[in-house]
Amino acid sequence: MMPHNAIFTALLSASLAFFCWSVYRRFSLVLHGQPEERLDHPARRLKEMLLYAFAQMRVLKKPFGLNHFVIFWSFMILAIANGEFLLNGVFPSVSLSLLPEGVHRFLLFAFDLVSLFTLVAIVLAFGRRLIVKPPYLDSLYVKGRSVEGFLILAFIALLMVAYFGLHGALIAQGRESVASAMPISSLVAGFLPAGSLGGVELVSWWLHAIVLLAFICFLPHSKHMHILTAIPNCYLGSLDWPATQPRETFEKGQLFGVGSVERFTWKDLFDSFSCTECGRCQAACPATCTGKPLNPRQIVHAIKTNLLENSQALREGRSGTLPLIGDEGEGTNTEDAIWSCTTCGACIEACPVLIEQMPKIIKMRRHLVETEARFPEELLNLFENMEQRSNPWGIAPGERAKWVSTMEVRPFVAGETEYLLYVGCAGSFDSRAKQVTVALATVLDAAGVSWGILGKDEKCCGDSLRRLGNEFLFDKMARENVELFRERKVTKVITLCPHCLTTLKNDYRQYGLELEVVHQSELVARLIAQGRIKLDGSDKSLGKISYHDPCYLGRHNGVFDAPRGAIEAATGSAPQELERHGRNSFCCGAGGGRMWMEEFIGERVNHARVDEALAGNPDTICVACPYCMTMMEDGLKDKGANNVRVKDVIEVVAEGLMRKELRKG
């Protein structure tokens, strides 16, 4: 027994009081946020928590994540050791030796082992930050080689060193009953100077005590707060992956969007306390990667900083003085950053602790558009065209069905037609996309699918408006469309465009409309599987094909295999993959309404993507989205790659069918 229990008890009490006070101060700030339901479906949430927090599924997606996995699980196991240490410091009679000997031996063996693992992992983490340092560790305000980062690593390393020092000294003095279960501590014992074992014991004990208490005090004020918030954050994560945006109601006297930090929901604020600045979102973000002022990690950091800076005002029921949106500065998001987002969702996909960065950006866009009417000037035309003519180009709605000029017009009639072919604006008005529409119609006919269109009555789905934060106009168009679909008794829809797909399928659900919506590539894959489309896999005319995953088809709606399968059925071989593909695909640059905006800052996103595609020397780049089509074709032109074509999946299938017929004929 040590003579210092009284001092330790006093220090521990003070530290715990400070810890509780700090945690209360921070978490009570979260309650300044707006309400949001995140406690429903406990079973599903528990599963998410087990998968992402405890099994570290996302963390392990990067190889170095294994290092974190080791530290995390060591921490969990050593929590028992540290708990005993604290209790024992106050009540010397309480120790693990009270447990049955087998359990005691096992635990101390485990502590010995994981302490060594942790020490190795911490050395590697030091090396990573000091020597390797991946670029995504740095953001504008938080650096990979920060004092905070190293301090946290040093704390953990010192705890391990102190652990071995203490237990080594105890073993050397013959005071450790289960020494034989502690190989590493025993090894350390052999190196300790026999004359000063008491001193080593005392110093190690106090080092362990002081570092542990300092850590407890420091924790709620550092980015290491994530060890408290990450696990609940995984429990509270969004259950619907297609990260659509919540509806707004439009009544007088309301505020729209998020213009100051307390307008975020409590979950948005909680997210900001869960971020540990790992930088994975920024490494995946098409805006950050091409030199735009947007960095999703910085958006989350700005929310946290802003909340803390303005905390006093918020507690007094005032608005803070540090603006949430304004000129560049820590705690403030610039408008350029907010407008740079393509809503591709790569940040959400990358985050190990399920932070939802992109929806926060859209909430700020809503404030800019709806409350301030402030947005890049190109968007004025888009908004007017959408409102007046229900398409982005402002072309007369009467011209919607012009693409059918080469075919027989088939109006959708409930009861007689199975599918509504929702052509969408691009498929109706864009000259290149119109060819895709014709290809789709040809394939549907070949398979004997019953389909019809709404013709000039079809309206824009409003996807771009919603992603751009013009929720007022989106709401109006969504209500009109929902009414139209109900009136025409539409139940099954084929879309040409993944943006129409996601809007009809996921966004309109918020309006009580449940449709069976399929993207053309999904339907075609199904028709091939059913034998209704017979391809012989011999069409080699398109050469080597690379497939680019559209964000809203892949990441947002989970369709990855269907387009690949359709290409394989037509050509006999699976398409070549781009370096970033599937869930990790890289945006073409046109999502989130960026299709309608100029791209003045940094490298063009489509150039970055086209370069990536060209690295595989394809003859054809295959897409499944009219926006991707435009971006890839433009990118190829800019790069002078005239020998590479861009084709939609459905065109590959249509050409496969045509060539088969020709060979037959």
Add this chain to the structure above:
Amino acid sequence: MLVVVCVKQVPDTTQVQIDPVTNTLIREGVPFIVNPYDTHAIEEGLRLKDRFGFRVAAISMGPPNAEATLRKALALGVDRAILLSDRFFGGADTLATSKVLAAAIERLAQDEEVGVVICGKQTIDGDTAQVGPGIATRLHFSQLTLVDRVEEFDEGSRKIRVRRKLEGRHEEVQAPLPVLLTVVRELNRPRYPTVPMRLASVDAKVELWDNAVLGLDVNTIGLKGSPTWVSKIFSPQRAKGEILGDSSTEPEDAAQLLIDKMLEKDLLAL
């Protein structure tokens, strides 16, 4: 000081088609919009409001459903909206229209000094560009048409200096107040209504003035007061176009082909 902006509700002409048999406009199902030039007039009025604190009134002559156009002006921030609607106003040409609008402005001037009237250069349905000048003439206001930049507005010395956009040149002119401006699209970029303003505009008051308010002689307004007669409306016949091009994908070849064709058609002077 009051700034009066004249606006008109017009059919979206990109969506209007002409019946090939009767040669009349097919108006069915064609949505109405605010005359695009007038959106710039509203914006300029609002800019004067922002700079000098003037009040802005939007007036429009039209059928009762033209109220929608005035609500849009209210959503953008005008202080007052007046719809001039009466059976007697119907069927008016530009002369009769300018009489009604001028009378309304005079009526407004009884309560508050009208220093500036702003109109769009022309409407996209009539395309005459006569109503603005007609109003200025009847009100004896200075008349500055085709304004693409307001260079200076001096409230103290009651002077305005503007730049006019003419064919191939610009002209800078100055005039004393009161003044009527007709404006072109290059003048400004119209603002976008905020949602709170849109919601407020739904219940905002649109004043309805009929001829009982203006007290004009019914023989000088509407169809009776309109000397203009439309004798015929037709779509001009256009020769069918052709698609040019050989198989070459070189930009130089395409340009050469285009030049050859233009020379052949005598469209290019060398």
